[in-house]
Amino acid sequence: MQATAYTYDPETRSGSVLLDDGTPVEFDAAAFDAGGLRLLRPGQRVRIEYAAAGPAEGEGGGGPGGGRRVSLVTLQTF
Template sequence: MQATAYTYDSETRSGSVLLDDGTPLPFDAAAFDAGGLRLLRPGQRVRIEVEGESEARRVVLVTLHTF
């Protein structure tokens, strides 16, 4: 699934993404680390993997979207 980086805190390695429908979805350090990134800037297109449904939905991987 694709999204756009919305927020990122380099100290906690956590933040949030905006899904293409505008829904914000937070991610934690484990999801950030799983993608192998070192830095993320707001506005970057990312690829995410999500587990769960509705309110239990959570991001388990954040990595850069490559074309």
């Protein structure tokens, strides 16, 4: 799924992206690290992937469809 980088904190390596419909979705350091990026700037186009949430994350987490979390954030290539 494509999105646009919205926020990024280099200290925690976490942040958020905006889906094309404007929905904000947060990502954690594990998702950022999985994409192999070193830096992310607001406005960059990225590709995100979701993984099913574990039982502890349960309801409403992670983005569209609830119960999902971002597992990968990487640059969108054309």
